[in-house]
Amino acid sequence: MSELTTRPADAQETETWRELWMDRLTGYAARTRRPVRTEQAAKRREKADEAVLLRLLDGETPVGYLSLIRFTEDGGQVVILEDLQIEEPYRRRGHGRAALGIAREWARGRSPRVSLGADPTDPAQQALFRDVPLGSQNMHKDLGDRPSLPAGVTVRRMSADEFGPWWTEQLAGYAESFVLNGLLTEEQARERAERQSGELLPSGLDTPGHDIYTVVAEDKPVASIWVCHEVEPDTSFVFDVVVEDGHRGKGYGRAAMLAAEQSALDAGSHVLGLNVFGHNEVALRLYTSLGYRPTSQMRTMTV
Ligand SMILES: CC(C)(COP(=O)(O)OP(=O)(O)OC[C@H]1O[C@@H](n2cnc3c(N)ncnc32)[C@H](O)[C@@H]1OP(=O)(O)O)[C@@H](O)C(=O)NCCC(=O)NCCS
Structure with missing residues (x-):
């Protein structure tokens, strides 16, 4: 079973993560033929009450990123798992699932729940998030x-x-x-x-x-x-x-x-x-x- 630790990402890593994240959002928009929402995503992060970018470590080895934000909405506290990525060579070793546990831990005491956006066209995400209940779904014809x-x-x-x-x-x-x-x-x-x-x-x-x-x-x-x-x-x-x-x-x-x-x-x-x-x-x-x-x-x- 994967056991990950975390530390805050440094400035260089934050820059690298942001580029990877924006590339993925753009790729997702092209795949689903939806408008690109990179600006909204960046703004939401800036407006959050709290935003962390964690470097995920397997021993000493950095294997991915976990981005979490908290903000106030309708008088309640909302925690969003904004992005989770495991670098290619380290995938399918249980790190994604371990990172979900870390997100849950982080949210404890901050909000009763963690929400995340999932791509229904990506088999890896559908497998990783299959036990996370579906709140709502956009559909197009x-x-x-x-x-x-x-x-x-x-x-x-x-x-x-x-x-x-x-x-x-x-x-x-x-x-x-x-x-x-x-x-x-x-x-x-x-x-x-x-x-x-x-x-x-x-x-x-x-x-x-x-x-x-x-x-x-x-x-x-x-x-x-x-x-x-x-x-x-x-x-x-x-x-x-x-x-x-x-x-x-x-x-x-x-x-x-x-x-x-x-x-x-x-x-x-x-x-x-x-x-x-x-x-x-x-x-x-x-x-x-x-x-x-x-x-x-x-x-x-x-x-
Ligand atoms: C999605 C992602 C984080 C999964 O990370 P991972 O470390 O490879 O996932 P895990 O090893 O913990 O696997 C979790 C489950 O998904 C399954 N899975 C992982 N990749 C899969 C794939 N490509 N196809 C089918 N199933 C897959 C695993 O078999 C495992 O299933 P199990 O719980 O039944 O054993 C990783 O593919 C990734 O970084 N993708 C790009 C970024 C991304 O899409 N992030 C999610 C948006 S926030």
Whole structure:
């Protein structure tokens, strides 16, 4: 079993690590065809309350780097395992797993959990992080021809009367997801949902770049779907899809997602993205069967 020790990385090592890290972020963006987020990553580190870069040592031999940051969010302490790399010649000797244990130790007393971003296209990361529960996952689909809706299903813009109750339900559902995932307390989750959703949709139904639809079947509203077109070039996002209780299991979730594809294509996007919480297995299955592929994962372990 690997037994690693650590010391703070020196200035030269920090420079080397930063270059390796930025190269990896760029490579990941190219592989998943997502925008490069090197600047955001560097800024997050600068803004952290605490940031450490540890040199991982096997005896006297340096074998890798572990970068950890802590910051305050929604009144709670968050620890992020920002980067872990084991140098090529020293891989597959259990050092990655040992470094996860070191991250956990470091977080103890600082935060109840450690979160990390994982690349779903990298077999090494998927093996190393397989026991770290999935908090949420981004998924993307390359759109083809404009799909048609199933017979008997139509879609129209959500009415002003429908918006109020939908918004209340949307906020409650979003907040509940954070709680179900063990990420936030109820109060923190409610605050986060109100802040984030309020920022996204400041003018309600009239917010530019957003389309909110009601899906209708048998003359009744059966589902709703919220699509945003202005986050990334050529990409629209599904921010929320809900099938009414009593109408689930009848294919209306799939129909709503096809309506979102129509909306994205009409807005000039060729990719549709979404974020799904890890506990939501039904939704995960639906997106997978519709051809969405995971592009990034947020995983969280308790310490
Ligand atoms: C991911 C990484 C840190 C793993 O380090 P490592 O020291 O090789 O990992 P370990 O030896 O501890 O292996 C952990 C598990 O992953 C498996 N694994 C490691 N590399 C693998 C690969 N390329 N393919 C499949 N499984 C792999 C091991 O077999 C082991 O499984 P086990 O627990 O069932 O025995 C290393 O590959 C790396 O530095 N990659 C580049 C940087 C990176 O992607 N970092 C993660 C982002 S923070």
